[in-house]
Amino acid sequence: MKNDQVYVAVIIPLALPMEYTYSVPKHLVDSIDIGVRVEVALKRKLYSGIVCLIGDSVDSKYAIKDIISILDPMPILSDKQLDLWKWVANYYCCTLGEVMHAALPSGLKLESETKIVLKENANYDFSGLNDDEYLVAEALTIRNELTIQEISEILNKKTIYPIIRSLLDKQVLEIKEELIQKYSAKKVRAIQLSPEFTDQAVLLQFLDDKIRSEGQERAILAYLTLSKSGNMLIPVSDIYEMARVNGAILKALEKKGVFTISKIDVSRLKVYSDDILEVPDLSIEQVSAIAAIKEFQIEKKPVLIHGITGSGKTRVYIELISEQIKLGNQCLYLLPEIALTTQIVERLEHYFGDDIAIYHSRMNNSERVETWNAVMSGKKVILGARSSLFLPFQKLGLIIVDEEHDPSYKQTNPSPRYNARDTSVVLARMTNASVILGSATPSIESYTNAVNGKYGLITINKRYGNSVLPIIKVVDLKREKKVGLLKDTSISKPLEDAITDFLSRNKQVIIFQNRRGFAPTIQCNDCGWIAECVNCDVTLTLHRYFKELRCHYCGHRTKNPAACPDCGGDNIFEIGQGTERIEEDLKLKFPEAVIKRMDHDTAKTKKNIDSIIYDFSTGKTDILVGTQMVTKGFDFDHLGLVGIINADSLTRFPDFRASERAFQMLTQVAGRAGRRGEQGLVIIQAFTPEHPTIEETIHYKFDKFYQREMHERKQFHFPPFLKLIYIELKHSNADKLKLAAEFFTDQLKKRLGHRVHGPIIPSIGRIKNKYIQFINIKIEPKPKVINFTKKLIIHTRGEMQNIQGIKGVRVNIDVDPY
Numbered sequence: 149m150k151n152d153q154v155y156v157a158v159i160i161p162l163a164l165p166m167e168y169t170y171s172v173p174k175h176l177v178d179s180i181d182i183g184v185r186v187e188v189a190l191k192r193k194l195y196s197g198i199v200c201l202i203g204d205s206v207d208s209k210y211a212i213k214d215i216i217s218i219l220d221p222m223p224i225l226s227d228k229q230l231d232l233w234k235w236v237a238n239y240y241c242c243t244l245g246e247v248m249h250a251a252l253p254s255g256l257k258l259e260s261e262t263k264i265v266l267k268e269n270a271n272y273d274f275s276g277l278n279d280d281e282y283l284v285a286e287a288l289t290i291r292n293e294l295t296i297q298e299i300s301e302i303l304n305k306k307t308i309y310p311i312i313r314s315l316l317d318k319q320v321l322e323i324k325e326e327l328i329q330k331y332s333a334k335k336v337r338a339i340q341l342s343p344e345f346t347d348q349a350v351l352l353q354f355l356d357d358k359i360r361s362e363g364q365e366r367a368i369l370a371y372l373t374l375s376k377s378g379n380m381l382i383p384v385s386d387i388y389e390m391a392r393v394n395g396a397i398l399k400a401l402e403k404k405g406v407f408t409i410s411k412i413d414v415s416r417l418k419v420y421s422d423d424i425l426e427v428p429d430l431s432i433e434q435v436s437a438i439a440a441i442k443e444f445q446i447e448k449k450p451v452l453i454h455g456i457t458g459s460g461k462t463r464v465y466i467e468l469i470s471e472q473i474k475l476g477n478q479c480l481y482l483l484p485e486i487a488l489t490t491q492i493v494e495r496l497e498h499y500f501g502d503d504i505a506i507y508h509s510r511m512n513n514s515e516r517v518e519t520w521n522a523v524m525s526g527k528k529v530i531l532g533a534r535s536s537l538f539l540p541f542q543k544l545g546l547i548i549v550d551e552e553h554d555p556s557y558k559q560t561n562p563s564p565r566y567n568a569r570d571t572s573v574v575l576a577r578m579t580n581a582s583v584i585l586g587s588a589t590p591s592i593e594s595y596t597n598a599v600n601g602k603y604g605l606i607t608i609n610k611r612y613g614n615s616v617l618p619i620i621k622v623v624d625l626k627r628e629k630k631v632g633l634l635k636d637t638s639i640s641k642p643l644e645d646a647i648t649d650f651l652s653r654n655k656q657v658i659i660f661q662n663r664r665g666f667a668p669t670i671q672c673n674d675c676g677w678i679a680e681c682v683n684c685d686v687t688l689t690l691h692r693y694f695k696e697l698r699c700h701y702c703g704h705r706t707k708n709p710a711a712c713p714d715c716g717g718d719n720i721f722e723i724g725q726g727t728e729r730i731e732e733d734l735k736l737k738f739p740e741a742v743i744k745r746m747d748h749d750t751a752k753t754k755k756n757i758d759s760i761i762y763d764f765s766t767g768k769t770d771i772l773v774g775t776q777m778v779t780k781g782f783d784f785d786h787l788g789l790v791g792i793i794n795a796d797s798l799t800r801f802p803d804f805r806a807s808e809r810a811f812q813m814l815t816q817v818a819g820r821a822g823r824r825g826e827q828g829l830v831i832i833q834a835f836t837p838e839h840p841t842i843e844e845t846i847h848y849k850f851d852k853f854y855q856r857e858m859h860e861r862k863q864f865h866f867p868p869f870l871k872l873i874y875i876e877l878k879h880s881n882a883d884k885l886k887l888a889a890e891f892f893t894d895q896l897k898k899r900l901g902h903r904v905h906g907p908i909i910p911s912i913g914r915i916k917n918k919y920i921q922f923i924n925i926k927i928e929p930k931p932k933v934i935n936f937t938k939k940l941i942i943h944t945r946g947e948m949q950n951i952q953g954i955k956g957v958r959v960n961i962d963v964d965p966y
Contacts, residue, residue: 158197183223194260251538253516255331333413366391444604457819460612477545484554507532534568552585589812618828655788664747665689667722672712746774779817795834888957
């Protein structure tokens, strides 16, 4: 149909197979625009959606509803951002709603809350109600409206829907939906001079004639000092701090007519107040790298900087950012982990001051909204994790992907399962920006792109300044055990001696073990019982500090048993060592040292992480024990020794990337040592010191590692020679899952043949009471083949959802699963 009616396609932050069409009421037509948020109804709920298309005709099989309201005066999303969303949805086989859910901060994604109200003109005779119904109805006469949660609390029951249904049937109440605003500006009380005292001479005369209180005098003088910057509205907290007065003093001055007190909106974003420093001089290698980058930028090529640990890649980034700021452009500096942001932010703030803003998932919702708005207003430099890619840049000139090899750039759950490194290359192309990838241990894919000329390649083989690469030694744990030097401990004698030596020289130590908890599990020596999770096919990890056994997959917890649950015996022993046990061993061996641990248990919040890093960087901590968190790009002045407890555990994963991950992790953690002139030491403990990955790490042989890995990848048909797509199927019923996996595999094999492998039961076949099977697809890296395969997978998933018995099986598609 066609008329003068305006229609819009709206993206709603749900996994919907399409965008829904709505009509625009006449009074809103002039305000509608692509990229604005609109309030819409869908299945009795209200949502804020994004307008992605405007037209004057529609072909719809359902009744078209009006949009309810427009939530933004201006678009919060540009055409280029929408293009990026569409690319992500298409490439990673997900919906635009799922991309919206990942891209927007929670404060901008609104949905309604169900409210229960008394039915209009209802008879308030509640004599026919039972006790629970009466309580709800009586509460509504007092409160007017209640949420589901509030009703649950009133009745002290979890299951309340039968009661609500009964009251609905009895015409006592009704349901309404109300859109909940999740963001509100931060307000603080501020003071301002009353109009008659804006003349400073008048104010000072009043101060001499009328003010007898020393506190009031200090408050006025503090205001005059703070308002010199030109801001006439001063937060009362600033007056309290400078004048050392309380609220009574300001209240008295308000009564005298000197000040007026009101509430003002203030930013939640950090303000930098220290001096801006001069950047250090560039080394010869850095000057050459920058010149080469500019050549590649002319060719519009992404650039990979392969710089060894400590080579000064960050100094190169600073120079490139400075040039973009002078051009009036914005820069995005991506980091894989928020744990890295503390050191990098402090460093960049010294050079760029308030031009820096931070964005990551551990910020609160309001801070994320304000950062979003700051970027839309032109904030120059954004430092953040992978979701920063979706911020509303107005003039993006440069994207830096630091530690580009890091697996944290890949989102695994929920959808979209995108890789921020690869998506940044696409975003740079869309916005005509430059993109720099940097790493001491580049990913196989990125390095291959550079070797093949798709990316520019820059190599920096020398550490910055006077620092040199650390010496790396390997301790053969088989030999240590054989000669009786490694008994009931994870610390070998050579590592213990080295720790003693470095501590005596006031040097710090990092001990790396890629397993948290006290022990991976416990076992009964009498009957063989092993502590296993009730929800997952994994053993429970002992956390002695909490006196619990915990599942690291579903979060299940149970008390550490004093006796075996099967046989009742008390001969229970611990298998293996985690970071908690290593910390305990070290405290016994080095009682005078200050020892701290950095893992998921101790670093759950940004505040915890910052505290641990601050204490180590300022020398308050002597030994830091940690998981892969400590392998990230930290730069500590006094770190002399790095100990790696069990290198074998890194090479034994059932994953074609095990060697690559092991080489990267070992090299990265080794690279933390000896960065300030004095050569550091790295001790790697291993039962298989002859393993090629360990040998290549010891001798810094990236080229040799790359050649060996490429040979194996080609031989066994893995990326970068072929593209991978994993299909994960999950269900609580193992038989239904089996049928679904067989159906899915058969349908794919009919069109794709030998490219399809499966169904496969993974090593962990059940997580959170859901059974799992995989189908792996290896396809040629040709656009036509890839697009056909993706469409076939999505079509097959749709077909399966219509088959009785298996339609409830969940199907997750993971493109480039690395």
